[in-house]
Amino acid sequence: MERSIKNIGKVILAGAGPGDPELISLKALKYLQKADVVLTDRLVSPELIEEYARKDAEIVYVGKQCSKGVWTPQQDINELIVLFAQQGKLVLRLKGGDSTLFSNILDELQVLVANKIPYEIIPGVSAAFGAAAYTGMPLTARGYSRGLRFLTLYELENVESQQWTDWATTSDTLVFYMSGQKLKVLAQKLIEQNIDAEKGVAVIQQATTPNQKTKVFSFEDIATKPLPEFEYVPTLIVVGKVVGLHQQYAWFAEKSNTESYFDNHKTIYQNAI
Numbered sequence: 001m002e003r004s005i006k007n008i009g010k011v012i013l014a015g016a017g018p019g020d021p022e023l024i025s026l027k028a029l030k031y032l033q034k035a036d037v038v039l040t041d042r043l044v045s046p047e048l049i050e051e052y053a054r055k056d057a058e059i060v061y062v063g064k065q066c067s068k069g070v071w072t073p074q075q076d077i078n079e080l081i082v083l084f085a086q087q088g089k090l091v092l093r094l095k096g097g098d099s100t101l102f103s104n105i106l107d108e109l110q111v112l113v114a115n116k117i118p119y120e121i122i123p124g125v126s127a128a129f130g131a132a133a134y135t136g137m138p139l140t141a142r143g144y145s146r147g148l149r150f151l152t153l154y155e156l157e158n159v160e161s162q163q164w165t166d167w168a169t170t171s172d173t174l175v176f177y178m179s180g181q182k183l184k185v186l187a188q189k190l191i192e193q194n195i196d197a198e199k200g201v202a203v204i205q206q207a208t209t210p211n212q213k214t215k216v217f218s219f220e221d222i223a224t225k226p227l228p229e230f231e232y233v234p235t236l237i238v239v240g241k242v243v244g245l246h247q248q249y250a251w252f253a254e255k256s257n258t259e260s261y262f263d264n265h266k267t268i269y270q271n272a273i
Helices: 026-034 046-052 074-085 105-114 127-134 161-169 180-192 241-249
Strands: 010-015 037-040 058-061 090-095 119-122 148-152 173-177 200-205 213-218 235-240
Touching (some): 026 119, 037 074, 074 090, 074 105, 161 180, 180 200, 180 235, 200 241, 213 241, 235 241
Parallel strands (some): 010 119, 037 058, 148 173
Antiparallel strands (some): 173 235, 200 213
């Protein structure tokens, strides 16, 4: 017998912000405080879950970090969402950053619609905006950049030569997500396309957290200075003239030594479906 629609729960697809637990929206926070089940990504502040989730809520860790072999298949996440909702529960699917940018939200929307499960989508502060604010680096500024592009080098082998030329010559600020391991290739390709020497590269790791780490290079520097190693996620790469504003307007005090902020989740459940 089909479950009565009145017994179906609800799913909230929400962005938790880039790391600083105080950057979550008030609306998402209210749902975190009353959700029966929280399905949380790895890049959600552990402090946020520990302090604000209901003490009797079921916390389900569904994080992904390919570089460490940590991977929860999207199909498993989809099935968990449906399973809990069909039990009549309020389910919060909590994503790092914004809920709709470089996330698998489409897969989750499709399964929710297919199963006639009600849902809401709540935006969050994306990592690019958090990183820009916490490094004093405006993403657009008169005389520096009038446009902004969000990009990824996930499929680096599919980037065509004309794309590299466009990226090297555009006046837009370029923000590369999930591309920390491709930094050296990115820099070299842009240099090969004669990128303007006034532009720079910023590598921002774990933005807005106590362990934020920022390194800035001009393209002239890259020829003589080693680029930083990919260490922590999330890592953002910012390319453009606005990078040069960091030194003048940086306000957030960064530590000389750091560690992984997002490996500190105290409550982790691997649920069998």
